[in-house]
Amino acid sequence: MNDRSDQLRSLRIERSTNDSGDDEGGGSLPTWVVPAGAAVGALLIGALGAWFLKPAPPLPPPAPVEAASTHGSSTASGSLVASGYVVARREATVASETTGRLIEVRVEEGQHVRRGQVLAVLSPTLARAEFAGAQARAAAADANLSEAQRQLDRTRTLRQQGFASEAAMTGAQSAYDAAAAQRNAAHADAASAGAQLGYFQIRAPFDGVVVDKAAQVGEMISPLSAGGGFTRTGICTIVDMTSLEIEVDVSESYIARVHEGQRVEATLDAYPDQTFAAHVIATIPSADRSRATVRVRIGFDQLDPRILPEMAISVRFLDDAAH
16 A cells, blocks of 8 residues: 555656746746736727727818809808899891892901991892983983973063963973972982992991801891791891990899999909909899899990900909998
8 A cells, every 4th residue: 555655656746836936837827927918908908999989180160151142143251242244235136128139248257347348248130220220210300300491491481572371381380390390209219229229238337346147148138037937137246345244133132232333343254363343334223023133234444355245254242441
């Protein structure tokens, strides 16, 4: 029994301990590992918590927003703003005063024309024939009047000498009066035929620029629409570029802030970085019931070649206190 106990005692492995009380050998951790791991874990948890719980960065201040437009006008920074278009006060579609076929068109789009300049010519064949006939009738009437004048003078002389009766004198005077009336009518007809002949030359009514050419050589022109749409009523459209101004619609709610002579700053949509000085010409004394707006006419202080008819434009009405 003692031998067996000795053998078992010799097989037991003695375990030694270090000064800190931790076991030596590869299967156990040093005593500093656990506290260090706990500290690292706490740091990680704290960092993650700070990341997820940190407040969101403040949003940038909102940009100033212009009041919503109402019927083409709004208020911004205390000023009244409206939008509209550039219009020409003098614009005409040039047409003929008679019917005829075009044999010449002397203008093109963009061309500057002067008042009275011939823009187009219609075939004047029939008009020339009528004018020639009227002139011949006027010449015949002149000859008849001359003959009636001689007869009247002769009858008057004979009457003074006692060789002509009062009835003869009255007849000669009546013949002269009739010849004079016929002569006047013939000359009136000739003048009318000559004026009609002038209608076959279509002229510019004022100085301006051709913005549209509507007819070509060979087409029929008439002052009235006829021929099932195959007859033109106009040759071209002319705009007086010195008559350009602005028309805007201002809401009834703001029209009290607009008055004649008020200073205005205008900006074309085509040139947003350029401001044009302008002024209020007039407020049209009538409102648009469907849109609740009032039309305002605005004139440019100085015209610019960049300003063209029908361009979109916005305006800002300046307060009198600003000037």
